Amino acid sequence: MPRVYIIDVTNRDGVQTSRIGLSKLEKTLINWYLNEMGVFQSEFGFPFTFHETNYLNANLDLAEMGVLKPIRLEGWVRALKSDVDLAFKLCPQIRHLNLSISTSPIMLELKFQGKFSFASVIKSMQDAVKAAYAQGAETVGVNAEDASRTGIESLIEFGLGAKEVGAKRVRYCDTLGADDPLTIYTRLKELAQKTKIPWEMHCHNDLGMAVACSVAGARGIVEGGQDAYINTCINAVGERAGNADLLSVLLALKYASGFKELDLFPPEIKLNKIWAFAKYASYAFGLPIPYNQVGVGSNAFAHESGIHADGALKNRRNYELYDYEELGRGEPELVETGRMITVGEYSGIKGFRNVFGNLEVEFKNDAEATRVLELVRYANVHTQKPLTREELIFVAKYPDQAKKIMTVTPP
Numbered sequence: 001m002p003r004v005y006i007i008d009v010t011n012r013d014g015v016q017t018s019r020i021g022l023s024k025l026e027k028t029l030i031n032w033y034l035n036e037m038g039v040f041q042s043e044f045g046f047p048f049t050f051h052e053t054n055y056l057n058a059n060l061d062l063a064e065m066g067v068l069k070p071i072r073l074e075g076w077v078r079a080l081k082s083d084v085d086l087a088f089k090l091c092p093q094i095r096h097l098n099l100s101i102s103t104s105p106i107m108l109e110l111k112f113q114g115k116f117s118f119a120s121v122i123k124s125m126q127d128a129v130k131a132a133y134a135q136g137a138e139t140v141g142v143n144a145e146d147a148s149r150t151g152i153e154s155l156i157e158f159g160l161g162a163k164e165v166g167a168k169r170v171r172y173c174d175t176l177g178a179d180d181p182l183t184i185y186t187r188l189k190e191l192a193q194k195t196k197i198p199w200e201m202h203c204h205n206d207l208g209m210a211v212a213c214s215v216a217g218a219r220g221i222v223e224g225g226q227d228a229y230i231n232t233c234i235n236a237v238g239e240r241a242g243n244a245d246l247l248s249v250l251l252a253l254k255y256a257s258g259f260k261e262l263d264l265f266p267p268e269i270k271l272n273k274i275w276a277f278a279k280y281a282s283y284a285f286g287l288p289i290p291y292n293q294v295g296v297g298s299n300a301f302a303h304e305s306g307i308h309a310d311g312a313l314k315n316r317r318n319y320e321l322y323d324y325e326e327l328g329r330g331e332p333e334l335v336e337t338g339r340m341i342t343v344g345e346y347s348g349i350k351g352f353r354n355v356f357g358n359l360e361v362e363f364k365n366d367a368e369a370t371r372v373l374e375l376v377r378y379a380n381v382h383t384q385k386p387l388t389r390e391e392l393i394f395v396a397k398y399p400d401q402a403k404k405i406m407t408v409t410p411p
C-alpha cells in the first residue's frame with residue numbers, strides 16, 4: 001500500500017526566504033528537532049554553497065554518529081552536472097540529493113530566455129542524475145520547478161526521463177502557489193499512474209492553499225499507486241506567503257474528514273514534539289507564532305464567547321477537533337522572576353558551571369569544561385541571541401561538531 005512521507009524543507013526554502021534566516025547552529029537544531037519528530041527527510045541546505053560546507057559536513061558527521069538518525073539529510077542543487085560535481089567536491093559524504101530545473105514554457109522563455117529547450121532541460125536533468133550516482137549518491141530526486149504551469153504531457157515526459165536514469169522521485173513544484181486542490185489531485189493521480197514513479201508535493205501559499213494542495217496532491221499520488229512525499233516548513237515559513245506548514249499538513253492527514261479513513265498519517269511521526277519545535281523555530285527565526293496559527297497559536301485552544309466556553313467546558317469535542325496534549329501542549333512553563341545566571345559570549349567559568357549544573361550536564365574535568373565554555377561563548381557570538389537549553393546541551397555533547405558548524409571562513 002503506497003504511503004505518505006514528509007520531507008521538510010525549512011533548512012532550504014525556509015532559510016532562503018527574504019529577510020529571515022538561521023545561523024548554522026540553529027539550522028543544526030532544526031535538523032535535530034525534525035529527527036526527534038520522526039520526519040523522514042530534511043532538505044538540509046545547499047551543498048554547492050561555500051558558507052554551508054562546514055555545517056553540512058558536520059551534520060553528515062552527526063548522522064554517521066547516530067545523532068541525526070534515522071532522518072535522511074538531503075541537499076538541494078540545480079540539475080546541472082557542474083553543481084553536482086561541486087556538491088561532491090565540497091561534501092563528499094553526501095548521499096541524498098534533489099536536483100532542480102524549471103520545466104514550464106513560461107520559465108523556459110522568460111527565465112532561460114530561450115537558451116534551454118524542453119529537450120535540453122531533460123538532458124541536463126539526466127546528466128546531473130547520472131553524475132550524482134556516479135559520485136556515490138544513494139537517492140536522487142528531481143524537481144520540476146514551476147510544474148503547476150507545465151503541461152501534463154511534458155511532466156510525464158520529465159517523470160519518465162527521470163525514472164530512466166534511476167531518479168527515485170519527482171518533485172511537483174507549485175512554485176508560484178497557483179494550483180488548487182481539485183486540479184492538483186487530478187494531475188498528480190494521472191502523473192503517478194502514467195509514470196509509475198513516486199511524486200513529491202512542493203506547494204506555496206500564495207493563494208492560501210498550500211496545505212490543501214499538498215494533501216490533495218498526495219492523495220492523488222497514493223490513489224495513482226505510488227508513494228507520496230510532502231514538502232513542509234515549520235511554522236509555514238518559506239518564500240513569499242510561505243510553504244505548506246508542517247503541523248497543518250500532518251493534522252490534515254490525520255483529522256480532515258475525507259482523510260481520516262485513508263490512514264495516510266506517517267506512523268513514525270511524534271506529534272507531541274511539535275510544540276517545543278515550533279517555539280524553538282519561532283525564536284530562532286525571530287518570527288512570532290501568529291495567535292491563530294494551526295495547533296500552536298496561542299488561541300488554538302482558547303475559548304471566550306459564552307456558547308463556545310460553555311461547550312468546551314462540557315466536553316472538549318464540542319469545539320476542539322484534536323487535543324492540545326497530543327501536540328505536547330498543556331504543561332505549565334516556569335519563568336525565572338528572580339536572580340538569573342545566563343551564559344554567553346563574555347561568560348566566565350563560575351557562571352558557566354552554575355548554568356550547566358542546572359542543565360544537569362557534567363564534565364569529566366576542568367579542561368573539558370573550559371573548552372565547552374569557550375565554544376558556548378562562540379555559539380553566542382554566532383547566533384547573537386541568548387542560547388536555548390537545547391543549544392547549550394548540544395554544544396556540550398558534541399563540541400567537535402559544534403566547532404565545525406560555527407566555523408565559517410570566506411574563500
Ligand SMILES: [Zn+2]
Pocket residue numbers: 013175202204239
Ligand atoms: Zn519552494
